[in-house]
Amino acid sequence: MKTKVGIIGGGPSGLLLSQLLHLKGIDNILLEKHSRDYVLGRIRAGVLEHGFAELMREAQCGARMDAEGEIHDGFYIAHDGMRDRVDLKKYTGGNSVVVYGQTEVTRDLYEARDKMGGAVIHEAQDVTPHDLKSDAPYLTYRLGDEPHRIDCDYIIGADGFHGVSRKSIPKDVLTEYEKLYPFGWLGVLSRTKPVSPELIYAKNERGFALCSLRSQVLSRYYIQVPLTDTVEDWSDEAFWDELKRRLPEDVAEGLITGPSIEKSIAPLRSFVAEPMRYGNLFLAGDAAHIVPPTGARGLNSAASDIYYLYHALLDHYQNGDDTGLEEYSQKALARVWKAQRFSWWMTSLLHTFPDSIAYDKRLQQTDLEYLFSSDAAQTSLAENYVGLPF
Structure with a gap:
């Protein structure tokens, strides 16, 4: 088979890029190692920044999101037995977020690919990228016992932290940064009315908690627990x-x-791999970076990668301009590291660390007091939460 862009990974990142490129007449084939039911069975976060929502609309996949998604203009931080509200619209000039489950995002993207006859191949085993530094890279994979090959111009690795794409970059080229946190999040999904119309991030000496939701009849709650x-x-x-x-x-x-x-x-980790390009392989989403779920940057950081890749590929195929492709890694990583900083800060602010000393706890308390005494501090928080510009 021959195509222009080969995409590894059938999560929301890969599907979104596939859909956007198809709408512009750029042929692509997507390979996913699991079945569609497996992909749709993964429960993930669902706070979408305004830039992600705009991408979904541009991909002609935003109708159900706009009809059923919850528009949130703020959220709460609970501490010391009280709640303080962060007014997103006030501090960002009118921006908000959409609460809409990642499973629903993925379902909408699958349906759109189906309607357009998109090439999505499930249960593709042993996917392997080849000749990444050449002008003729290709992918091999297996369906059952039958081998297949896809020749392409570019390969996009959107296959997650454990995928093959990042592992295809030589170790002497790749630099990996990682921070592991000494706790995880125990999450429960229940068919109950949410306790609050807006999210509540709770700091407590017993540990962090989060009250979230998927809809007015479906709630998602989390508590911090030891890794053991x-x-x-x-x-x-x-x-x-x-x-x-x-x-x-x-x-x-x-x-x-x-x-x-x-x-x-889910254990919490911060992770970044640099660079996000090797030859004609481009990494996107969890294949290149992971954040703790505090602050809801994971899926949104992946969406910014897709934004940059989409426009870079458009410029290449429509205008013969490779500037976007050449600058992809540098541009994507600049935004990725800002998301890393924000997620690390939110995690450090709101969690109980087992090795923290009295000094650390007083700093946390002071940070919270300063946050809600300063418009500038709340503006910074709100700007990062709704999404920095692409």
């Missing part, structure tokens, strides 16, 4: 009891509990 904990250690009853202990009293009293639909523990 397992899902089996936490019954639904134990989870709800601990969540209530970490929330302000008025919030805890209004919490509606119910059976968990999904329960999982």
